[in-house]
Amino acid sequence: MNPAAFEYHRADSVQEAIVLLQQYGDGAKLLAGGHSLLPVMKLRLAQPEHLIDIGRLRDLAGVREEGGTLRIGALTTHHEIEVDPTLRRRCPLLSETAGVVGDRQVRNRGTIGGALCHADAAADYPAAILALGAELVAQGPNGERTIAAEEFFLGFLTTALAPNEILTEIRVPALAPRTGASYQKLANQASGYATVGVAAVVTLNPDGRCAAVGIGITGAGSSPVRATAVEEALRGADLDDATVAAAAEAAGEGLDLLDDIHASADYRLRVVRGLTRRAVLGAAGRVDRGQ
Numbered sequence: 374m375n376p377a378a379f380e381y382h383r384a385d386s387v388q389e390a391i392v393l394l395q396q397y398g399d400g401a402k403l404l405a406g407g408h409s410l411l412p413v414m415k416l417r418l419a420q421p422e423h424l425i426d427i428g429r430l431r432d433l434a435g436v437r438e439e440g441g442t443l444r445i446g447a448l449t450t451h452h453e454i455e456v457d458p459t460l461r462r463r464c465p466l467l468s469e470t471a472g473v474v475g476d477r478q479v480r481n482r483g484t485i486g487g488a489l490c491h492a493d494a495a496a497d498y499p500a501a502i503l504a505l506g507a508e509l510v511a512q513g514p515n516g517e518r519t520i521a522a523e524e525f526f527l528g529f530l531t532t533a534l535a536p537n538e539i540l541t542e543i544r545v546p547a548l549a550p551r552t553g554a555s556y557q558k559l560a561n562q563a564s565g566y567a568t569v570g571v572a573a574v575v576t577l578n579p580d581g582r583c584a585a586v587g588i589g590i591t592g593a594g595s596s597p598v599r600a601t602a603v604e605e606a607l608r609g610a611d612l613d614d615a616t617v618a619a620a621a622e623a624a625g626e627g628l629d630l631l632d633d634i635h636a637s638a639d640y641r642l643r644v645v646r647g648l649t650r651r652a653v654l655g656a657a658g659r660v661d662r663g664q
């Protein structure tokens with residue numbers, strides 16, 4: 374099916390895009406890589422009257438490190454995130470996650486900002502963003518504000534962004550010493566989307582015990598969550614297989630489990646627990662213990 378008719382606008386700056394969003398209100402949508410918006414428009418699930426193309430705002434693309442924080446422009450594509458040398462070294466979890474999004478065509482066009490703002494329940498990045506404790510920077514008519522990852526995802530296809538705001542940047546801390554990370558995903562075989570995805574970031578004390586841990590879960594529920602009960606159970610513990618498996622039993626807490634044609638709620642819960650165990654052990658296994 375073809376999309377309903379719309380008027381196309383190309384913004385040459387973030388400010389211009391904000392003015393256009395103000396001008397056209399509910400009838401307007403931003404267009405980044407188009408790999409989520411255009412499919413829903415073709416299905417006529419979205420029928421914006423005005424498309425505001427921000428795809429050429431190259432100021433919003435790229436990665437830089439500043440004082441231990443990695444600043445990733447919202448228009449950075451999945452491929453750019455997968456191969457960026459700074460990210461691979463300083464935040465390999467994001468590169469690993471980007472590398473398993475969809476297929477090559479999707480990774481070449483889709484952007485991290487578009488993926489986060491679309492807030493698909495089965496999207497990959499939210500797990501990593503939550504596990505890393507990222508901050509998201511939004512710009513609107515009243516200036517800039519920062520939103521913690523945990524406050525960004527409000528529900529199915531819903532975020533904390535106001536309709537006249539643009540996500541401009543994602544900020545993540547660079548990997549601390551003695552820290553490892555891992556993303557584990559059960560992918561839908563047709564699309565690649567996460568039926569369940571779990572990201573873990575683990576920091577170990579010199580004695581090998583868990584000093585800090587962040588775990589994010591996507592795909593399993595209508596909205597991504599941080600597995601706080603598992604994190605609490607692991608803090609200060611020896612991360613041996615039995616301890617991690619026991620803690621991972623709590624991974625379903627706080628999840629509003631989906632039950633659909635892809636997987637039942639019961640199956641998703643078992644996968645959530647299994648992948649949480651794998652992600653935590655995988656992250657701990659990647660810690661450079663010589664640091």
Ligand SMILES: Cc1cc2nc3c(=O)[nH]c(=O)nc-3n(C[C@H](O)[C@H](O)[C@H](O)COP(=O)(O)OP(=O)(O)OC[C@H]3O[C@@H](n4cnc5c(N)ncnc54)[C@H](O)[C@@H]3O)c2cc1C
Binds near residue numbers: 496567
């Ligand atoms: C075949 C296929 C397979 C896929 N597989 C996966 C997968 O395995 N895992 C996965 O995570 N994703 C998957 N995706 C989705 C893909 O990652 C998209 O690239 C992404 O979800 C949207 O990014 P985009 O740049 O294309 O955004 P667009 O489609 O342009 O926009 C998406 C939404 O976000 C809004 N938006 C975009 N940028 C901004 C911004 N900076 N500020 C505010 N709002 C903004 C738009 O208005 C729109 O509502 C798949 C997509 C396809 C087509």
